[in-house]
Amino acid sequence: MRRDSRFLAPDYVRRIVPYRPGRPTDLLCSCSNLDELCLLASNENPYGSSARAIEAASTCLGKAHLYPDGGGYQLRTELAAALGVAPEAVALGNGSAELVDMLCKTFVTDGQCVVMSRYGFVQYRLSAQAVNAEIVDVAPFAGSMVDDLATMAETANARQARIVFIANPNNPTGTYVTREQLDGYFAAIDPRILTVIDQAYFEYAGEADYPDVVDDLKAGRNVVVLRTFSKIHGLAALRIGYGVGSPDLWAQLECVRLPFNTSAIAQVAGQAALADGAHVERCRRLNLEERTYLGAEFDRRGISYLPSIANFLMVDLHMPAKQTFEQLLQRGVLVRPLDGYGLSTCHRITVGTRVQNERLLMAIDRLSPVHDE
Ligand SMILES: Cc1ncc(COP(=O)(O)O)c(C=O)c1O
Numbered sequence: 001m002r003r004d005s006r007f008l009a010p011d012y013v014r015r016i017v018p019y020r021p022g023r024p025t026d027l028l029c030s031c032s033n034l035d036e037l038c039l040l041a042s043n044e045n046p047y048g049s050s051a052r053a054i055e056a057a058s059t060c061l062g063k064a065h066l067y068p069d070g071g072g073y074q075l076r077t078e079l080a081a082a083l084g085v086a087p088e089a090v091a092l093g094n095g096s097a098e099l100v101d102m103l104c105k106t107f108v109t110d111g112q113c114v115v116m117s118r119y120g121f122v123q124y125r126l127s128a129q130a131v132n133a134e135i136v137d138v139a140p141f142a143g144s145m146v147d148d149l150a151t152m153a154e155t156a157n158a159r160q161a162r163i164v165f166i167a168n169p170n171n172p173t174g175t176y177v178t179r180e181q182l183d184g185y186f187a188a189i190d191p192r193i194l195t196v197i198d199q200a201y202f203e204y205a206g207e208a209d210y211p212d213v214v215d216d217l218k219a220g221r222n223v224v225v226l227r228t229f230s231k232i233h234g235l236a237a238l239r240i241g242y243g244v245g246s247p248d249l250w251a252q253l254e255c256v257r258l259p260f261n262t263s264a265i266a267q268v269a270g271q272a273a274l275a276d277g278a279h280v281e282r283c284r285r286l287n288l289e290e291r292t293y294l295g296a297e298f299d300r301r302g303i304s305y306l307p308s309i310a311n312f313l314m315v316d317l318h319m320p321a322k323q324t325f326e327q328l329l330q331r332g333v334l335v336r337p338l339d340g341y342g343l344s345t346c347h348r349i350t351v352g353t354r355v356q357n358e359r360l361l362m363a364i365d366r367l368s369p370v371h372d373e
Helices: 025-030 051-063 073-083 096-107 122-130 149-159 179-188 214-218 247-253 265-274 277-301 319-328 353-365
Strands: 090-094 113-117 136-138 163-167 194-198 223-228 241-244 312-316 348-349
Touching: 051 265, 073 090, 073 241, 073 265, 090 247, 096 122, 096 163, 096 194, 096 223, 096 241, 113 122, 113 149, 122 136, 136 149, 149 163, 149 179, 179 194, 194 353, 214 223, 265 277, 265 319, 277 312, 277 353, 319 348, 319 353
Parallel strands: 113 136, 113 163, 163 194, 194 223
Antiparallel strands: 090 241, 223 241, 312 348
16 A cells, blocks of 8 residues: 555644744854854853852763663752742743643643633644644733733633633733733633643742732632743753643643653753852843843833833834844844744843943944835
8 A cells, every 4th residue: 555645644743833932043054153143043142051050960961872761850849948839839840841742742732722812822722733623812901911810710611621821920921910911811711721821930030019820729719820941040951941830730641741751861950050150140130131121222222122021122113023033143143033923023132231231332323224025
């Protein structure tokens, strides 16, 4: 019997538009000196990893022939102690993105509804599409671009959604929902619906009304909190993130988790990073200084951007993003155009070091006018 010339995935898989990383491979190949590029496209930490994490990871390489502890016992225990929860309330992922994926795989099936923000982190959509979910995205408040939690709760209740994904702060807008808004949401949402609150940028947020969602979990709300070592801890390459949620929920997730989903190197680096509060504090302070600096410089130039509590800013250059992206790249600055979201003149720009930010501003100042094609 002859094999079909094309072995096809189901329609719902073929409809997925694969994730486009902020640093295309061809760019990596053509640019021999990456250090010369200002990497402002992926919200990485421009100050790097904690030296203690690098040392722990390097030492661990000597045991590269051994499988890791698949359950990540030590890191989970240390995270649990830091958060004031039981170790069984913590799950590890190959980046927090993998936890998004596993949550969809475990709890959502054909045609069930998943609710998210229209301009939310793209992984929610990809993972929901991969399990053939019905995706309902809710527009944020016009102007402020803050997530409209009341409408999200109403929509989720009406559709009997399985999961609501909320990023706080949100990527790509940098906006956040407050403790008061979140309390209103939990008062309205059907408690049978799981709410996943992604706090990938938690450590950057210093605002008094910014909610720590682990408190909601402790209060018995049906919520999972996602956090990561990829951002302020500067370990994006090692792929390690974690979720905090009910042990019963994680026990079910075990059914779909690959046995060794996080590496030994990532686990020990995570432990060391967690213990290095000084590195986190320094990165938080520098990010705040540089975000304020960039904001002031944008104001001076009349460039519009959204107020952000994270390590990136959503900036509207009022010219087609595809072309401004190319022009900035020619000057060695890599940013993330948001035309894929329908935000055709906007970019998401990571807050860099002062040197990087000055290069960005210089490149913006030299943009030549472009028009819609
Ligand atoms: C809101 C949000 N969640 C999750 C992630 C993914 O993080 P990780 O590297 O842990 O998979 C990102 C990365 O950009 C993000 O912006």
